[in-house]
Amino acid sequence: MVAQPKPLPVREVLCHHCNRPIEVPVGAMSANCRHCNRRVILEDLKIKAYHAVVKLETAGKVEILKKAHVVAELRVNELNVQGKVKGNVTCVGTVKVGKKADVDGDISCRSLIIESGATLDGHILIDPSFTPTAPVQPEDEEDDGLLRR
Numbered sequence: 001m002v003a004q005p006k007p008l009p010v011r012e013v014l015c016h017h018c019n020r021p022i023e024v025p026v027g028a029m030s031a032n033c034r035h036c037n038r039r040v041i042l043e044d045l046k047i048k049a050y051h052a053v054v055k056l057e058t059a060g061k062v063e064i065l066k067k068a069h070v071v072a073e074l075r076v077n078e079l080n081v082q083g084k085v086k087g088n089v090t091c092v093g094t095v096k097v098g099k100k101a102d103v104d105g106d107i108s109c110r111s112l113i114i115e116s117g118a119t120l121d122g123h124i125l126i127d128p129s130f131t132p133t134a135p136v137q138p139e140d141e142e143d144d145g146l147l148r149r
Contacts, residue, residue, distance in 0.1 A: 013059035
């Protein structure tokens with residue numbers, strides 16, 4: 001008698017490209033979305049220093065430590081800010097802002113925890129049923145017969 005392998009535990013996340021739910025193995029670092037076939041980053045990040053990028057996207061948890069300063073548009077599953085963030089935040093779950101944290105940008109999330117002493121500068125959208133909208137993709141330019149390089 002052959003023993004059947006146990007199925008891997010899975011979790012459901014939203015693809016940060018098409019915003020559709022996908023099931024992924026719990027320990028996975030990335031996966032391909034079965035809907036749009038694009039790579040979805042799943043890893044948790046811990047940021048300890050200055051970090052500037054255009055977009056920071058993961059279907060995992062992001063922790064911004066006390067001495068860290070992040071300049072980016074954030075699109076994450078969970079966010080814990082103890083340092084500074086400059087940029088808009090889109091979070092599928094909970095955003096926690098620590099007592100000495102500073103967030104300069106709009107926040108959209110399902111729940112928000114703000115400790116006394118935190119600084120927030122921006123609009124806040126809190127909705128328990130919040131689901132991010134798909135990022136706008138640039139429309140393909142019409143072919144006018146001109147060669148572009």
